Amino acid sequence: MQRRILAGDRLIAAFLVGCVLFNYPVLSLFDRNSEVFEIPLIYAYVFVAWAFVIALMAWAVERRVR
Amino acid sequence: MLEAPVVVAAALFYLGLLFAVAWWGDRRADQGKSIIANPTIYALSMAVYCTTWTFYGSVGRAAVSGIGFLPVYLGPTLVMALGWFVLLKMIRIVKANRITSIADFISSRYGKSHLLGGLVTIIAVVGIIPYIALQLKAMSGTVSLLLSYPEIVMPSRSATMSVAADMSFYIALILAAFTIVFGTRHLDATERHEGMVAAIALESGVKLVAFLAVGVFVTYGLYDGFGDIFEHLATHPELRHLMTAIPSGQGYTGWFSLILLSGLAVLFLPRQFQVAVVENVNEAHLKRAAWLFPLYLLLINIFVLPIALGGLLHFSGQGVDADTFVLTLPMSQRHEGLALLVFIGGLSAGTGMVIVETIALSTMVCNDLVMPLLLRHKRQSLDESKDLSGVLLGIRRGAIVGILLLGYLYFRLAGEAYALVAIGLISFSAVAQFAPAMIGGMYWRGGTRGGALAGLSAGFLIWGYTLLLPSFAKSGWLPAAFLTQGIFGIDLLRPQQLFGLTGLDEISHCLFWSLLANIGAYVGVSLLRPPMVAEATQATVFVDALKDTGKLGAVLWRGRAKVSDLQELVGRFLGPARAQSAFAAYARRQGRGKLVTLEADAQLVQFAESLLAGAIGSASARVMVASVAKEEPLSIDEVMHILDEASQLRTYSRELERKSRELTAATLELQEANERLQELDRVKDDIMSSVTHELRTPLTSIRAFSELLRDDPKMHLADRERFLGLIVSEAERLSRLINQTLDLAKIESGRADWNGCELDLKEVVEQSLAATSQLFREKDAHVDLDLPDNLPLILADRDRLIQVMLNLLSNAAKFLVQGAGRVSVKLRVLADALEVSVSDNGPGIRPEDQELIFEKFRQVGDTMTAKPAGTGLGLPISRRIVEHFGGRLWVESVPGEGATFRFTLPFADAQVEEAAVA
Structure with missing residues (x-):
């Protein structure tokens, strides 16, 4: 039961992190005319943030709670 | 190799393959060896979310608004994080009540209302029709593109052709036939289609592979990696805006509305509800799917922007529709194999959506629209018929054909004026109207039938007025003045600047007004009066779904019914043989060999009703069961009393369980303590007997020698001395023994110094x-x-x-x-x-x-x-x-x-x- 509660809390945390990362105003911080590794910043940012949120979710549900 | 016969053969071969997979899946399911009982397959089946909209339309969207194509995939990602709670609850409710569609879900929640089920069905059908049109548009567009190979000719306007010459019409018919064979071969009480899910999962794999193949081809074949494409962009200043201002043309508000909209759509689109909730095999699969499905979305989107930019650069000024870049880029490079793969991928995306969506819709139409009407108006002939399962299948098949033809009609009327994504968003906004009634129904006990009806109607009307009708106006089927001057020339009622609201894109605009009206009416009307009996009962069943409410329905039924009547009733809709085996299985589960009793108990009535609910919807099932049973109505006070009692009982039983656990633990401890005591007691006895034994030995010698000395006064001196020496040494031994015993006792008792x-x-x-x-x-x-x-x-x-x-x-x-x-x-x-x-x-x-x-x-x-x-x-x-x-x-x-x-x-x-x- 404990384990379920913890995994659930982690998923909610991932949801909230995603809500912040994917929306204004954090998003606007990256809406600039610059590039990382020749890729436009906003494009790179959205995909990295997206992958990060997915990784968080995977961690939340797959990890065994000790 | 892109001649018409090859293309058609490839398409038919692929559809045949899908059918084979579905057939195999169904067969394995019948044998009890499910091939879809696997979280990865479950996640892949959820990817039916990605239709031709994603496959072709995303690139088109990206070519106009840069990364503006992305929010519709970020929304589902966020929702999947909450899926563990929301979807889990939906799955529990659906399984406990044999719900088969969203219409059934909402109708069942608000007191098994026919009216509500019908309304939801109408909204779903009308709302989804543009979405089906989108698939027809994409599929017919790609077929005609391929057939014009090696030229790249944009498809001509269907509206100018006769229906008989229009390929999209035949595609719609083929899809209808295919879906009928797929989804309505037989009637199942649970409305689960394992074979279909297996085929959908396969299609998801195919479309991902095809899209990634094009992506790699464009990014690394046509160009030299991501960096190279973006570098080329520098020479086209007119395209720079795609790379910086994210929300070009939509603003951050638009971006946010799309995330919200897609998040709701991924829960409430009929096909998503079908695969994620109704077809769910094991709720534990949700865990893996929670991140696998978003990962799928991420993968299928990585190459969208490179393809869009590649296409824009490559076809600069040639009038090629960006929605077709995925196919036209390989064609322009004479990569025929890749073009065929893309075509098959697009076919996967389109057929997958159409199959699941129309099956889900046809179930709704049958259970929540046609059956209630038949029950009301043709009751006589229904009662006469012994086996109605054929009728049910017929209704569903008809619904499938009807829905696809309506999709075709919309495509003819309005399809040309819009890009793929824009059409899809109209549908998304329609299904978003289910959110208040669905979410409210799962978490708020106060929602009533009236509230749900008012909310849904208000939201649907505003959606129709601000999105659907304008789409006709833009295609010229309604006067353009409707858009610019409002209805009857009332300026405040301009459909896309309702009440003078400007500064929002049309989707955000519609979403704001429709959800405002929807939520407002739902909550407002619900608050007008307390829930009635049926509403309160169902509210408890739904809101407490994650608690143990398994028997609640049975608790709340009072009346008399005959087992034979119930079985005959179920048999009329499911077929007598199926009913027979279902009732036999029920008897076995109850631990009885046969249902010999003539009177059915509340639990059996509940079972029969849920069987029926799977086939004809919960509202109709309620009516049918009521018709064969003599029911005593319960008053709201009684119901509330029973519900309170039930929840109190649950609390008591939990308390009792806890107490009994504690008691068991205490008993165990007591037992151990007792054993320890007994052991100590035994040790003490042992020691006592050892000590007395040890003491007796020297005492006996001392006594024996002393008696010898006393009895024989003439004993030799030497003997005397020897005996006296022995007496002394035995006495020493005795005192040593006593000392040591005392010593040990002291040490053991902890009193030693x-x-x-x-x-x-x-x-x-x-x-x-x-x-x-x-x-x-x-x-x-x-x-x-x-x-x-x-x-x-x-x-x-x-x-x-x-x-x-x-x-x-x-x-x-x-x-x-x-x-x-x-x-x-x-x-x-x-x-x-x-x-x-x-x-x-x-x-x-x-x-x-x-x-x-x-x-x-x-x-x-x-x-x-x-x-x-x-x-x-x-x-x-x-x-x-x-x-x-x-x-x-x-x-x-x-x-x-x-x-x-x-x-x-x-x-x-x-x-x-x-x-x-x-």
Whole structure:
């Protein structure tokens, strides 16, 4: 039961992190005319943030709670 | 290889393959060996979310608004994080109540209302039709593109052709036929289609592979990686805006609305509800799917922007529709194989969506629209028919054809004016209207039928007015003045600037007004009056779905029904054979061989109703069951009373469970304590009998010798002295025994006096040797000493330690052979302790006796022949002394080669440290 509660809390945390990362105003911080590794910043940012949120979710549900 | 026959053959072959997979999946399901009981398959089936909108339309969207194509995939990602809660609850509700569609879900929640189910069905059908049109548009567009190969000719407007010459019409018909074969071959009480899910999962795999293949081809074949494409962009300043301002054309508000909209759509699109909730095999699969499905979305989107930019750069100024770049780029490079793969991928995306969506919609149309109408108006003929399952299948098949034809109609009317994504968003906005009634229904007990009806109607009307009708106006089927001047020329009612609201894109605009009206009406009307009986019951069933409410429905039914009537009723809709086997299975589960009773109990009525609900929807099932059973209506007070009682019962039972667990634990402890006590008691008895026995032996000798002396006054002096000597030594033994017994008792009870101080162990050993030297001299034994100097100090009681040493040394002396004995005493420094060993070359101790000798009054050796030479308490006392100071005492011995007693004592400073830590 404990384990379920913890995994659930982690998923909610991932949801909230995603809500912040994917929306204004954090998003606007990256809406600039610059590039990382020749890729436009906003494009790179959205995909990295997206992958990060997915990784968080995977961690939340797959990890065994000790 | 892109000639018409090849393309058609490839398409047909692929559809055939899908059908084979579906057939196989169904067969395995019938055998109980499900091929979809796997979280990865479940996640892949959810990817039916990605339709031709994603496959072709995303690129088109990206070519206009840069990363504006992305929010519709970020929304589902976020929702999947919450899916563990929301989807889990939906799955539980659906499984417990045999719900088969969203319409059924909402109708069931608000008191099994026919009206509500019908309304939801109408909204779903009308709302989804543009979405189906989108698939037809994409699929027919790609077919005609391929057929014009090697030229790249944009498809001509369908609206100008006759229906008979329009390919999209035939595609719609083929899809209808295919879906009918797929989804409505037989009627299932649970409305689950394992084969279909397997085929959908396969399609998801195919479309991902196809899209990634094009992506890699464009990014690394046409260009030299991501960086290269973006570099080329620098030479086209007119395209730079795609890369910076994210929300070009939509603003951050638009971005946010799309995330919200897609998040709601992924829960409430009929096909998503079908695959994620109705077709769910095991709720544990949700966990893996929670991140696998978003990962799928991420993968299928990585190459969207490169393809869009590649297409824009490549076809600059040639009038190629960006929605077709995925196909036209490989075609323009003469990559025929890749083009065919893309076509198959697009076919996967389109057919997958159409199949699941129309099956889900047809179930709704049948259960929540047509059945209720038939029940109301054709009751007579329904009651006469013995087996209606054929009728049900017929209705569903008709619905499938009807829905696809409506999709075709919309495509003809409005499809040309919009890009793919824009059409899809119209549908998304329609299904978002289900959110208040669905979410409210799952978490709020106060929602009523009236509230849901009002909310849904308000939202649907505003959606129609602000999105659907404008789409007709833009295609020229309604006067353009409708858009610019509002209805009847009322400026405030301009559909896309309703009440003068400007500054929002059309989707955000519609979403704001429709959800505002929807939520407002839902909550407002719900608050007008308290829930009625049926609403309150269902509210509890839904809101408490994650708690144990399994029997609630049965608790709330009171009446009389005959088993045979119920079975016949179920048989009319599911077929008599299926009903027969379902009832038999139920009887087996209940532990009864047969349902012999004529009267059905509440639980059986509930079971029959849920069986029916799977086939004809919960509202119709309620009506049908009520028609064969004599039911006594319950008043709202009674229902509330029962519900309260049920929840109180649940609390009590939880409390009871906790108490009983505690009780079990306490009983166990008591048992252990009791056993310990008994054991102690037994030990005490043992000791008492040992002690009395040990005491009696010397007493008997003393008495015997004393009597001899008394009875024989003429005894020789030498004998007299010998006897007196024996009496004295026996008396000494007796007092020693008593002393040691008292000593041991004191140690064991913890009342012994210990005078711990820091000692030099070597000094103690030497002192003990000096005291026992006489013993060894008497035996003429040789004593070896190995006692190094400058040893660390230990913490112990000097006198007690001498007692231990004396005991070990005298023991050693006792077992030495006269004249040939050797004893060695050694002192060694270990890591954190000193070790003393006393070895002799006596007879040694058998392995099985090596622990026994440390028990009280245990003297080993042949007690029958040899008279025991000690009290049997020396070693137990020694061991307790050593252990008291944190050391260990043990023996090592090989019989025949002597024995070595060793004990350790920790350094004084180590002990101090330990004490400090403790």
